[in-house]
Amino acid sequence: MNDREYRTLVGYLNEHSCKYYVLDKPEISDEEYDKKYRALIDFEVVNPLLIDPNSPSQRIGDKPLTKFEAFEHKTALLSLDNVFSSEEVAAFYKRVKKALGKNPEFLIEPKMDGLAVAIHYKKGKFFKGATRGNGMAGEDVTANLKTVKSLPLILQEEVDIEVRGEVFLRKSNFEKIKDKFANPRNAAAGSLRQLDPKIAAQRNLDIFVYQGFYPGIKTHKEMLSFLKKIGFPVLDDLFLVDTEDGINESCQKVQALRKIYDWDIDGAVIKVNSFEEQRNLGVTSKAPRWAVAYKFATERVVTKLLDIKVQVGRTGVLTPVGILEPVKVSGVMVSRATLHNMDIIEKKGVKIGDKVLLERAGEVIPAIIGSVETFLDSKEFQIPEKCPVCGFAVYKEPNLVGYKCSNIVCPAKVKGSVNHFVAKEAMDIDGLGESLVEQLVDTGLVKNMADIYLLTKDQIMGLDRMAEKSAEKLIVAIEKSKNKGLVNLIFGLGILFVGKRTAEILAEHFQNIDSLLAASYEDLVGIFEIGDKIADSLVANFKNTEFMEVIHKFKEIGINPEYKSASSRKLAGKTFLLTGSLVEYSRLEAETLIKENGGRVVSSVSKNLDYLIVGENPGSKLDKAYKINTKEKIIQIIGENELEKIISVKLR
Numbered sequence: 001m002n003d004r005e006y007r008t009l010v011g012y013l014n015e016h017s018c019k020y021y022v023l024d025k026p027e028i029s030d031e032e033y034d035k036k037y038r039a040l041i042d043f044e045v046v047n048p049l050l051i052d053p054n055s056p057s058q059r060i061g062d063k064p065l066t067k068f069e070a071f072e073h074k075t076a077l078l079s080l081d082n083v084f085s086s087e088e089v090a091a092f093y094k095r096v097k098k099a100l101g102k103n104p105e106f107l108i109e110p111k112m113d114g115l116a117v118a119i120h121y122k123k124g125k126f127f128k129g130a131t132r133g134n135g136m137a138g139e140d141v142t143a144n145l146k147t148v149k150s151l152p153l154i155l156q157e158e159v160d161i162e163v164r165g166e167v168f169l170r171k172s173n174f175e176k177i178k179d180k181f182a183n184p185r186n187a188a189a190g191s192l193r194q195l196d197p198k199i200a201a202q203r204n205l206d207i208f209v210y211q212g213f214y215p216g217i218k219t220h221k222e223m224l225s226f227l228k229k230i231g232f233p234v235l236d237d238l239f240l241v242d243t244e245d246g247i248n249e250s251c252q253k254v255q256a257l258r259k260i261y262d263w264d265i266d267g268a269v270i271k272v273n274s275f276e277e278q279r280n281l282g283v284t285s286k287a288p289r290w291a292v293a294y295k296f297a298t299e300r301v302v303t304k305l306l307d308i309k310v311q312v313g314r315t316g317v318l319t320p321v322g323i324l325e326p327v328k329v330s331g332v333m334v335s336r337a338t339l340h341n342m343d344i345i346e347k348k349g350v351k352i353g354d355k356v357l358l359e360r361a362g363e364v365i366p367a368i369i370g371s372v373e374t375f376l377d378s379k380e381f382q383i384p385e386k387c388p389v390c391g392f393a394v395y396k397e398p399n400l401v402g403y404k405c406s407n408i409v410c411p412a413k414v415k416g417s418v419n420h421f422v423a424k425e426a427m428d429i430d431g432l433g434e435s436l437v438e439q440l441v442d443t444g445l446v447k448n449m450a451d452i453y454l455l456t457k458d459q460i461m462g463l464d465r466m467a468e469k470s471a472e473k474l475i476v477a478i479e480k481s482k483n484k485g486l487v488n489l490i491f492g493l494g495i496l497f498v499g500k501r502t503a504e505i506l507a508e509h510f511q512n513i514d515s516l517l518a519a520s521y522e523d524l525v526g527i528f529e530i531g532d533k534i535a536d537s538l539v540a541n542f543k544n545t546e547f548m549e550v551i552h553k554f555k556e557i558g559i560n561p562e563y564k565s566a567s568s569r570k571l572a573g574k575t576f577l578l579t580g581s582l583v584e585y586s587r588l589e590a591e592t593l594i595k596e597n598g599g600r601v602v603s604s605v606s607k608n609l610d611y612l613i614v615g616e617n618p619g620s621k622l623d624k625a626y627k628i629n630t631k632e633k634i635i636q637i638i639g640e641n642e643l644e645k646i647i648s649v650k651l652r
Helices: 003-021 030-046 056-060 086-100 184-192 197-202 220-229 244-257 275-281 342-348 411-422 434-442 449-454 457-461 468-481 486-492 500-510 513-517 521-525 532-542 545-557 587-596 620-631 640-647
Strands: 070-072 081-083 106-112 115-122 125-131 137-139 161-168 206-213 239-241 265-272 291-295 300-312 317-329 332-338 355-361 365-373 394-396 403-405 575-579 611-614 636-638
Touching (some): 003 056, 030 056, 070 125, 086 265, 086 275, 106 206, 106 244, 106 291, 115 184, 184 197, 206 220, 220 275, 239 244, 244 265, 300 411, 317 403, 342 365, 411 434, 411 449, 449 545, 457 468, 486 500, 486 513, 500 513, 513 545, 532 545, 575 620, 587 640, 611 640, 620 636, 636 640
Parallel strands (some): 081 291
Antiparallel strands (some): 070 137, 115 125, 125 137, 161 206, 265 291, 300 317, 317 332, 355 365, 394 403
């Protein structure tokens, strides 16, 4: 065999691999494929320098990794909001219809129960792939994705494209390794995150692709047809409807397929079909407004409630947790389930010793539905009068259902708040895990968040499993965290109702911690997106002596960050809006570029808009801008290249 014949053989084997694994329409026998494959291997052994990177042998040719590299997504991998009933489907349908002012088309498709990934191709060749991660950044699992035989290494067309898909394990393949994993989803996730690609290859992972980013395509259904045409495995069971009844009927059809498939699905995805309408509906910080996941009814089982224990969270709230006779539900062994609060226990009529009905809510969180059988020796549960952790009195706040520990320095509160403070999205202190935090609080070395910065190497070395090198690394990580920004600090303080997005709003508005602390209730509710609950929570903390002592300690330590405003003021006072698909940038990159140069990004067209940046397939926002400009040219309509000229900076 010469080099030309070898290249032809690579193409031949990839073509028939696609027909076997993707199209499920094999045209040659397994014996014929194996014979050709052995000939390919024989050539590659003798000619290692001529091995084609797209050869089927290279699916498992990578060396083991020492760690996964971070991968930043061009566009966020958003999760979907869930609905659980026809009433919630109706509310979604009416919301979308009202926002668009017409009856839109919806595409209904099965919701795979696997691991979401983003995969990139350059000129039709597999280039890189990553997990969802936090939606903005995941882990580079390129080597392991190459082992997924149903994922093509070479497409039918030489296109640059990003696709999103769900990696999963067929039920038939899971049977061979079910002693190692709780369910097929866990098996798929664990296999894709193996550092050794050869181990991942042994698990026989599969993939279905459900989304693509490619210009010139107007609907989700057309996109799926295109993806299938160029070689991607795509689910065939799709239902195009334009009525509420049609959505419900299609979801029922998808549910009927659940028993037929050789893979797990946990619901149906309901998506607006038109890409233009998707853009007009937009997204929230967590999920698109144009799609929801209709989650199927979960498996329910009966087991015995052996006891109810009480956990104390970082805000001091006491949460009852049911201790169960272990039982398997939705493929997972469950022995604990939350009961939320005393009101829920009374409403459900649950007693210790009862037989209770259990389900995994959304097939994730175990939940007790209620009591199915009670006995003479069953006992009613009451929230303890004293905190089970510190022994201080427990109280119930007016108008709230939860009970709280009255001790401001309760060890459970301190541990919870410190764990939150050191987390990656907050101050990101690497090496300070839960077990170490527990030791620091139990030994009295840490009584609040600020005490972390007073720790010495010798104190850390005195803890279990902390040698000199580990202690030195932790001290470096603690010192490094002092440079974190104002957003990280505000979020890390763990103020009730203040999440990451709210922390960003507060940091941008007040610029420093002193200005925030001086804010009144009226100042706070006057900020867009800050409501009564957030304002009340903030003001209550500002009046709290212990909270203010921690802030004072931070300042003494040197932690008093200013908000990092735009690096350039070239766009100061100007408002921008984007419509359509950009070529050079993702939408997030373009918005970041504008903000870094002092501009403001808005969500709708109005007379106050300065610039509309137009990409491919622009939506109705462009029409609205033209309409406003017919009377007076107020809005400047530009492309992304003109944005670069205004800023005099090219992002990449």
